[in-house]
Amino acid sequence: MNEYILLMHDDAPDPELANDDDGWAQYVTKLVSTGHFDGGSAIGQGAVFKQDGAHPAASLALNGYLRIRAEDMDAARKFLAGNPVFEAGGSVEIRELLRT
Known part of the structure; x- marks a missing residue:
């Protein structure tokens, strides 16, 4: 299992949706359940x-991060569903955390 970091950018056209506390609570609860x-x-x-x-x-483009584990990048991309920034039309960058 690989580790990934999801970097949320502060570029959502709908900032109200991107920053909705209830939306984040539901999304994180879903992630935890996995x-x-x-x-x-x-x-x-x-x-x-x-x-x-x-x-x-300092870059002001990033405003949050999440760490997840997934088999590969395609599996990591599935965790974008329900992400409030992604759903609001904003950018979420996925990077693999390399083991050294």
């Missing part, structure tokens, strides 16, 4: 640091 959910959180503002002292702006 046994493939490993947590997640909203993402607040932050800062970027570099060794040379330059401080590029």
Whole structure:
């Protein structure tokens, strides 16, 4: 079983639907029931640091993440159904968490 992170972008045309507390509660309950959910959180503002002292702006495009386990990317994509950001027309990026 592989681990994936779903990164929710702050670009939904319908932000009210994307941020609906009841929708999120139902979606997370569904994920938990699958046994493939490993947590997640909203993402607040932050800062970027570099060794040379330059401080590029932190990306405001991401506003939340979820960790899931799935056999492959196709199986991970099935967890998009019901995701409030996805259902509101927003972007959800899926990345595999590589084992080192």
